[in-house]
Amino acid sequence: MRNSIFLLILLLSSQAVLASEHIPACKNKNTVISYNNEQVLGWKFSEKSKFLSRAFIKGSIVGIIENRQGHIHFEVDFDKDLTTNNDRVEVIYNVEFGELPDFRVGDELIACGDFIVDSWSPLGAVVHWLHSNPNANKNKHEDGFLVINGQVTGLKK
Numbered sequence: 036m037r038n039s040i041f042l043l044i045l046l047l048s049s050q051a052v053l054a055s056e057h058i059p060a061c062k063n064k065n066t067v068i069s070y071n072n073e074q075v076l077g078w079k080f081s082e083k084s085k086f087l088s089r090a091f092i093k094g095s096i097v098g099i100i101e102n103r104q105g106h107i108h109f110e111v112d113f114d115k116d117l118t119t120n121n122d123r124v125e126v127i128y129n130v131e132f133g134e135l136p137d138f139r140v141g142d143e144l145i146a147c148g149d150f151i152v153d154s155w156s157p158l159g160a161v162v163h164w165l166h167s168n169p170n171a172n173k174n175k176h177e178d179g180f181l182v183i184n185g186q187v188t189g190l191k192k
Contacts, residue, residue, distance in 0.1 A: 058182055059190065061147035063089035072113045075150055076122060079160040082152045089177070090124075090150035090162045096142045096183075097123065100157060105130050110158065111144050124160045125153075128181050128189070132166030136186035148179035167191040 060067045068091050075090050097117060100108035109126040116122075126146050128135065138144075148165040165181040166189035180189040 057185065057187060058145060059147070059180055059187065061089075061091035061179075062177060064177070075124060075160070075162075076113065078150065079124065079152060080121075084152050084154045086152040088150050089148075091145075091147045092124065092126075092162060093143070093145045094123075096138060096140055096144050098140060100125055107135060109144060111146070111162075120158070123158050124150075124162055125156045125158045126165070126181075127161055127163040128165050129163075133188040133190070135181075135188060136183050138183045142184050143182075145182035146179070147181075149176060165189050 062068065068089060070091050070093050072092050072094065075092055078086060078088060092111065092113070094111040094113045095115070096109050097112045098110035100110050102108070107128045107130060109128070111124055111126050112120075113122045113124075126144065146162045146165050148162050151161050151163070152159065153161045164176045165179040167178045167180075168176050178190070180187055182188075
């Protein structure tokens with residue numbers, strides 16, 4: 036019995052490690068960045084509208100804001116306290132850059148993309164450009180990606 040429990044724990048922990056190994060590096064000007072949820076929230080409340088920086092966030096899907104013109108808008112919460120919404124951002128994914136895996140409220144979402152303070156967003160902040168840049172030499176956006184429940188989308192095939 037004890038060996039079975041040990042093997043089960045080993046199997047589950049190895050699956051978690053393997054899932055995290057499949058998450059690509061998020062880069063800001065060729066420098067790999069770590070999750071920066073706290074920094075993103077700081078920017079959301081301290082910076083002026085249209086402030087732009089790089090975000091690498093991890094949270095839970097708590098709602099779908101809308102599907103507009105081929106863009107899925109997620110409401111993402113950074114902690115498990117659903118009684119407040121001051122720790123949430125809007126995450127926008129352009130479906131032209133890859134199909135989304137099945138998802139539902141409560142699923143884990145990881146996003147690497149451009150962060151902007153945006154007064155038009157119902158949450159006041161947006162993470163977008165969650166895909167490869169098809170015009171890398173023509174504009175300022177770096178490649179991004181989206182991960183839902185360990186499944187990566189938005190990268191070049």
